[in-house]
Amino acid sequence: MYVSIEKNSPIGVFDSGVGGLTVVKEIVKRLPGERIIYFGDTANVPYGEKNAEELIRLADNIAAFLVAQGVKAVVDACNSTSAVALEYLRERYDVPFIGVIEAGVKGALNATKNGKVGIIATRPTIESRAHKRLAKKLDPGVEVFGQVCSLFVPLVEAGRVSGPETALAAEIYLAPLLKKGIDTLILGCTHYPFLAPVIGKTMGSDVTLVDPAENTVKELEKLLQGQINDNGPRTFADHEYFVSGDPVSFKDIGEKLIGASLGRVNQQLL
Known part of the structure; x- marks a missing residue:
């Protein structure tokens, strides 16, 4: 059972690194008024050689951080964790989770x-x-x-x-x-x-x-229904970005990939 969704609360998005910025890009395009808190687990990237137990633990730590920030929904933008951890996260937290x-x-x-x-x-x-x-x-x-x-x-x-x-x-x-x-x-x-x-x-x-990414954000839009924040539009730099590794590297690579400024990137150890 989810707690009531607050219209002005941010959306959480997480991935192992910069990949989830493809989902952020789609949110910025389709839901330009929404605030986003992004977490890239760059200290542990790549996730590709980790086992299910490790992936669930990492996803749980990130989810706990995002939920503590007061997000109204979380997009698990990582296929590896969507495959093995999504149901666990849905059962553990009173916030809706969407996978890819x-x-x-x-x-x-x-x-x-x-x-x-x-x-x-x-x-x-x-x-x-x-x-x-x-x-x-x-x-x-x-x-x-x-x-x-x-x-x-x-x-x-x-x-x-x-x-x-x-x-x-x-x-x-x-x-x-x-x-x-x-x-x-x-x-x-x-x-x-x-x-x-x-x-x-x-x-x-x-x-x-x-x-x-496109269909994932369409699903997010449907989930939010009447609770979409229309206080926008916002740019990439207006959102909050956290990484577990080097924020400078994430910012440099991320901006190169999306062709826009990310603003400030913060390091958050889990």
């Missing part, structure tokens, strides 16, 4: 024409089979093919979203999916949209890339 997996799956099912969908993500996300289970539940006839892309998050966190190294990684990771004949690809990590030009070039124009 359902949005990606529904977007892919709406887009595919041949019923062959690919999902690229971190190892915990792929091994959880969360996307595949949901896709099969919604459309038993769909074929879902997963591919772990372990280097993508470190590349984005380093700001290397283009260049020979990134292109080579994309070619190696995506080759098996091309052989499967997929026509739709879920970007199953919020870091990956920053690599969309490289991924799109590798996959070709016949493959639709699905960025879950």
Whole structure:
């Protein structure tokens, strides 16, 4: 049972690093009056090689921090924690939590024409089979093919979203999916949209890339209903940003990726 949602309270968003800024960007676009408190767990990025127990612990620590700030809802913008920790967080806190997996799956099912969908993500996300289970539940006839892309998050966190190294990684990771004949690809990590030009070039124009951020924020908008803050618009710099690692690095890379100032970034140890 959720406590009543206060219209002027902020929205919490968290991720392992800069990836969740793709969701922030969509909130700024669709809900420009909302205040956002963002947490990037840069001291522990990448999440891709962590086990479920570690991911739940990290997500719980971040959620506790955001809830203490008085947020009215939390977007878990990390597919790895959405896959293994989301239900735990929903049971533990009296604040609504939204993940990114359902949005990606529904977007892919709406887009595919041949019923062959690919999902690229971190190892915990792929091994959880969360996307595949949901896709099969919604459309038993769909074929879902997963591919772990372990280097993508470190590349984005380093700001290397283009260049020979990134292109080579994309070619190696995506080759098996091309052989499967997929026509739709879920970007199953919020870091990956920053690599969309490289991924799109590798996959070709016949493959639709699905960025879950848009559908996730549509779900958030529906959840808030009449409690949407319209005291805006706000810029990226008007929101609050916290990281567990180096705030200077996060600010530099984040601003490069989104093409706008983030304002002040604070360090918050958990």
